[in-house]
Amino acid sequence: MSPLKRVTKSDCNHLLWTGGWDSTFRLLQLVLEEKKEVRPYYIVTAQDSTGREVDTMIRIRGAIIKKYPHAKKLIKPVHYFEERAIADDREITDAYVRLKKSKPVKRQYERFARF
Numbered sequence: 354m355s356p357l358k359r360v361t362k363s364d365c366n367h368l369l370w371t372g373g374w375d376s377t378f379r380l381l382q383l384v385l386e387e388k389k390e391v392r393p394y395y396i397v398t399a400q401d402s403t404g405r406e407v408d409t410m411i412r413i414r415g416a417i418i419k420k421y422p423h424a425k426k427l428i429k430p431v432h433y434f435e436e437r438a439i440a441d442d443r444e445i446t447d448a449y450v451r452l453k454k455s456k457p458v459k460r461q462y463e464r465f466a467r468f
Contacts, residue, residue: 366391367391368380368383369394369396370395371395372405372407372413380388384427385424388427389427393427393429394432396436397433408430434468448462
């Protein structure tokens, strides 16, 4: 079962946040433009980049709140999930394998889809 299926429905927007450009843009869009509450999620992996990504998210959140104090109540604490806790999904994995044959696709996208 996906971790998100265990989350109760609310007005909160659920966002997979990596600290990268795309997910940070979406966080800013939801919070600053749409004034919506966001529950960020992060997948903890054994990659060397995990510490750097978490540190980046902490610094970004701090910078947002410093410049836009109202954002503090809109950006909820990050929920962390271990990669190994994400259930296998044969359909998603098979689609990833097929896609990878024709395009260079990183494994993280298969993991993100299963999450």
